[in-house]
Amino acid sequence: MEEEATNSLDSMTVELIKAQEGYSATSYKDAQGRSIGYGHFIKAGEEYLRDTTLSKEEAEGLLAEDIKKHQEPWIGKLEKKMSSPQLAALTSFAYNAGPGAAKALIPFLNSGDYESAYNVMRKYRKARVGPNGELEIVDALVKRREFEIELFQSGARGGGDTGPGQSYIAAGKWQAKKGLLKGLR
16 A cells, blocks of 8 residues: 655655755855855845854755745645655745746646646746856756656555655766756856
8 A cells, every 4th residue: 555645744855856956055146146055045134044054954954944935825725645755746836936836736726637737747847047048948857857747647656755755866866967957156
């Protein structure tokens, strides 16, 4: 029987996002402004983070808060229990594309129409790049979406915390792609 995720901040989700975002002790320019730690976007009122150095522990604290904020708008609307790989994939998507993008998946997930959910996810593969900030398809985002879909599918097939989803991360399947989004910053 598939083990279902009961904690929205499980270790698979945290480790996946840490691997995808990479760690930066100091702030860096990204597509939307400046970020620090594990992809924490520096918002108004957090300007002090621009000139600080974060330890990994401090960055993990920000990451935990960010994950919860990115899950809040959609996680309670899921009518079906999700396995850890499924929840990790959806949270990764929300963390990168925004909680509104994840919220758009809910009707498809609740009805079991996963193919339509995957098609929506695949639409979020563009970023503002270049000197003029033009919206372009970015290979790293294409790969991230396909990885998230594959991870979600592994959870739908019964991959629990120690199943295929965790092994994808632990065995370095994502790590081969780690840090690809840094090139956008």
